[in-house]
Amino acid sequence: MGRLENKVAIITGGASGMGAAMAKLFAGEGATVIAADINEANLAKIAELDNVEGMKLDVSNDENWAELTKAVVDKYGRIDILINNAGISSEKTPDQITDADWALLHKINSYGPFLGIKHVSKYMKEAGHGSIVNTSSYTAIIGSGFNHYSASKGSLRAIARAAAAELGKFNIRVNTVFPGVIETPMTANLTQYKEAMAMLVRATPMQRLGKPEEVANAILFLASDEASYITGGELVIDGGYSAQ
Numbered sequence: 001m002g003r004l005e006n007k008v009a010i011i012t013g014g015a016s017g018m019g020a021a022m023a024k025l026f027a028g029e030g031a032t033v034i035a036a037d038i039n040e041a042n043l044a045k046i047a048e049l050d051n052v053e054g055m056k057l058d059v060s061n062d063e064n065w066a067e068l069t070k071a072v073v074d075k076y077g078r079i080d081i082l083i084n085n086a087g088i089s090s091e092k093t094p095d096q097i098t099d100a101d102w103a104l105l106h107k108i109n110s111y112g113p114f115l116g117i118k119h120v121s122k123y124m125k126e127a128g129h130g131s132i133v134n135t136s137s138y139t140a141i142i143g144s145g146f147n148h149y150s151a152s153k154g155s156l157r158a159i160a161r162a163a164a165a166e167l168g169k170f171n172i173r174v175n176t177v178f179p180g181v182i183e184t185p186m187t188a189n190l191t192q193y194k195e196a197m198a199m200l201v202r203a204t205p206m207q208r209l210g211k212p213e214e215v216a217n218a219i220l221f222l223a224s225d226e227a228s229y230i231t232g233g234e235l236v237i238d239g240g241y242s243a244q
């Protein structure tokens, strides 16, 4: 029996990187997975896996969320798990950041997860249970120099804590993970900064970067019934970087 047997899980950003690793892991643990992403080409690839369906979603669009959650409940009867994982990054320095840059990062990285919680919690309240896990970032905790990205992920942290406080009485749990640098398409371009990456690895207690599967495993635990009394939880997955 899988650890997510009979569960229906929506994973945003499920077509790439950590989201794709979760889609594969969750489906292998018995869940029906809805990989929800804006990238249709990658969605078609991930939907080739057994028990994974791809659905197009722009997480920053309220109407998109209403349509997607209704479609999932119409087809599968329930939403047990939401993983708010979709996000975008930016390496711009403060003097380069425009109003539009600030707005876009926050619209996708913090308003998007807020909308996800808003829409799935409606169905989870009716069902009397639910589990939501948000992917923030270690840059929300340390002074990382990633400015508007860190701010958007810090905003997500606050949204998640507020939701945990509000939704606990409905048996809906809301937890958040804070990954360090993980080897995914998002960070692939960082390899061009060879010296900076080498310094980052040297500065990480575990002396390496993380793998998407290592984040997926932690999120699986929080999403599952094994974490039945954990809400408002915050789990750092960064090889010890932020512990220093």
Ligand SMILES: NC(=O)c1ccc[n+]([C@@H]2O[C@H](COP(=O)([O-])OP(=O)(O)OC[C@H]3O[C@@H](n4cnc5c(N)ncnc54)[C@H](O)[C@@H]3O)[C@@H](O)[C@H]2O)c1
Pocket (backbone or CB within 6 Å): 012, 013, 014, 015, 016, 017, 018, 019, 036, 037, 038, 039, 042, 057, 058, 059, 060, 085, 086, 087, 088, 089, 108, 135, 136, 137, 138, 178, 179, 180, 181, 182, 183, 184, 185, 186, 187
């Ligand atoms: N890779 C890292 O080092 C790292 C570290 C900490 C946190 N994170 C966070 O983890 C999450 C996953 O990142 P990843 O590294 O797997 O990146 P990734 O780029 O491989 O995957 C992100 C996915 O989100 C999707 N997406 C982007 N905008 C969207 C939108 N508006 N609507 C729906 N989908 C959208 C993309 O199409 C993509 O499939 C992100 O929130 C990211 O900020 C990543």
